[in-house]
Amino acid sequence: MKKKKRNLAPYWLILPSLLYLALFFAYPMVRAFSLSVWDEEAVLPVRTEASLESEEAGRLHQGTQIELLGQQGNLLTDTLGDEVNLLTELWFNVTGENVDGNTISGWVSETRIRVREEAEDGTPLMGTVRRRLGSNADPLTTIFAEPSENAAEVGKVEASVEMQIVELATLEVWYQILAEENGQVVEGWAPSRFIQVFGDEVSGRIDRGTNGEFTLGFFEKMIEDRFFDPAVRTTLLLMVLIIPTQFVLAIIMALVIQARLKFNSIFLYIFSIPMGVSELAVGILFFSIFTQNGLFNSILQGLGLIDAAQPFLTADTRQWIIGAIWLAEVWRATSIVMIIVVSGLQAISDEVLEAAELFGAGLWQRLRYVILPLLKPSLQVALILRTILALQVFAVVIALSGGDIVTVLANETYRQYFEFRNANVASAYALFILAISMVSAIFYLRAVRTQQEIAA
Amino acid sequence: MSDQPLETAVPFDGLAHQQRQLRRQKLNRATTYVIAILLALWILVPIYFIFSMAFTTQEAVRAYPKSVLPLIPFSLDTMRFFLNSDGIIPGLINSIIVAVITLTLSTIIAAPAGYAISRYIFPGRNFFRLSILAVRAFPILVLSIPLAVLFIQVGIFDSIYSLAFMHTALALPTTILVIGSVFASIPYDLEEAAMVFGCTPWQAFRYVVLPLVLPGIAASAVFTFVLSWNEVFAASILTVQNRTLPAQILFSLSNSSEAYQFAGGFFMLIPALIFMFYIRRYLFNMWGQVTK
DSSP: OOOOOSHHHHHHHHHHHHHHHHHHHHHHHHHHHHHHHHHEEEEEEEEESSSSOOOOEEEETTEEEEEEEEEEEEEOOOOOOOOSSSSSSEEEEEEEEEEOOOOEEEEEEEGGEEEEETTTTTTTEEEOOOOOSSTTSSSSSEEESSSSTTSOOEEEETTTTEEEEEEEEEEEEEEEEEETTEEEEEEEEEEEGEEOOOSSSSSSEEEOEEEEEOOSSSHHHHHHSSHHHHHHHHHHHHHHHEEEEEHHHHHHHHHHHTOOOOTTHHHHHHGGGGSSSOOHHHHHHHHHHHHHHHHHHHHHHHHSSSSSSSOOSSGHHHHHHHHHHHHHHHHHHHHHHHHHHHHHHHHHHHHHHHHHHTTOOOOOIIIIIIIIIHHHHHHHHHHHHHHHHHOOOOOHHHHHTTTTTTTOOOHHHHHHHHHHOOOOHHHHHHHHHHHHHHHHHHHHHHHHHOHHHOOO | SSSOOGGGOOTTHHHHHHHHHHHHHHHHHHHHHHHHHHHHHHHHHHHOOOOOOOSSOHHHHHHHOOOOOOTTTTOOOOHHHTTTTTTHHHHHHHHHHHHHHHHHHHHHHHHHHHHHHHHOOOTHHHHHHHHHHHTTTTHHHHHHHHHHHHHHHHHHHHHHHHHHHHHHHHHHHHHHHHHHHHTEEEESHHHHHHHHHOOOOOHIIIIIIIIHHHHHHHHHHHHHHHHHHHHOHHHHHOOOSSSOHHHHHTTSTTTHHHHHHHHHHHHHHHHHHHHHHHHHHHHHHTGGGGGO
């Protein structure tokens, strides 16, 4: 059956799938781990001067309260993203006459120039120096050698003088901040984009950091989440309800198929229809049955068992919702198990079954001592597959309960990502589901060993 | 279950025993029919009900109590209302594109790997098999969120192609295992015999193995199509504007009328009905004994 040969061929054959799985499985898996335990914005290094090159004065955690001591513009080196708190200043490189009538050129803040002429795309070309207001203010405007108020002075210009605007520079505001964390006082500079300034303009907080830090905070947040407990309980309850029912039903279906009745192909077709039906469609299907003016109520009323339509899918009737989800999942996913079991039954030779029958074994005895043991490998595959799928029940729950009254782990993952925009806690939920899947897969692999494995 | 009791089974009071056995077999057979019909009804009744809701007037959808037998007025009203709703037709097109890309990509990538694990013994084979199994155990949710974060960073978020890549990753482990088991079901002796008669390994594969495994590979492609078509979670996380059909319906579920929901539910079901009917032949090829 297998070729005893050592060459490179098999490695070439599996290479594409290995590469694909590395990119779309290994990477996301690692990333999910890092998302759930690594807080990328936990720590902000504070600099001794308003420059990223300067030394670190200390580190502050996200959320620390700070005092603002001062601010300064600093040439923006990166492109602008959608940074929340980013505060910028615009500086112009201008050419014009100074107080002595000489032409000078240098940098001046945009706030000192009234733009008079613009290019078609809005780039300012020419402007006049603004008048300073207030009686004791310096009537002259200083021009600097660099786009910074700390730079050397090039000269001074009078108000209303026309200046040609040669170049623009965007500065990011840096704040000088003072804070105390864990008994240590940190004083230094940090870019405005990481600082949230409060209304009083003298205090604020560290909005986010640049350096990551290991944290269990996301898992804590998950466990403290008010939906966590009900989600775990419902998910496990559904697993316990769905899987055994499904296997019993699937084995019955498979035996019916194996009995080779007339119209067998039609029965097989009907039994395998749900396999191709979307989870959401099944949810809607059972919603249409259990909704207040649905099929179930109509039948009950038709039989005279109730006088008016009963509400089944409401907050007061959680057990009915769980029951409906249970039926929906059994309806939907039994086919896959049935097909795995049928193909397992096909592998059992007719001789073995006939022999058992000839020796007087009844249906139950044949099932217990011949069929089920030989089906073990198929059942193992089906069990693992079904458990993992049962843990991911999601659309059925939303269709039947709206996702609030009855909730499951997969639904909470979706809620955290989609409603709360929290990829970290969502990843924590996902990893929790992964952990349950792994534990149950290992359990099945050990509990339902195939004969070859025991022999080996 | 054989229809004629064999001679060896007949004890010395032969005839009476044989008759008893025959009677018991007939009874068993009747019971099996009853069970088969009950099971078929369990599957068909909900489908019939949602069908009758999808093809009726909107008043009939709201009516209570509903007539259970086919007395509900037939009308294209509900279905037309659903198809004309926002985003349904584009969602349908997206769903089909994603599913077709997924099944093509995953079959092309998985077939060689399936062949390798069933035909060669090589160092690392067991490790590969185990990793495939382990990878199969990874719930889709674990992948969706980091991939969404990645796709946003790379700038291919909200694209049906990135969703197809994701679905391929989901389908790949199963496809490898299924194709592997399909190859394993063809004895290597056949290939060897072909080679003894002068075929090259490629020819042995092309003319002996391939025709035997094609139905199985087709069935696995069908599994993949189903997986992609049915997939709701990743589709609703990875797409915003370019939703697939299930994602679109899920998104508008809470603020839509029952007419929309029922028609949508049945519409998502139609491909399954046609599709299982169409691949019936492949299923029968795969399990040849069943239809005998």
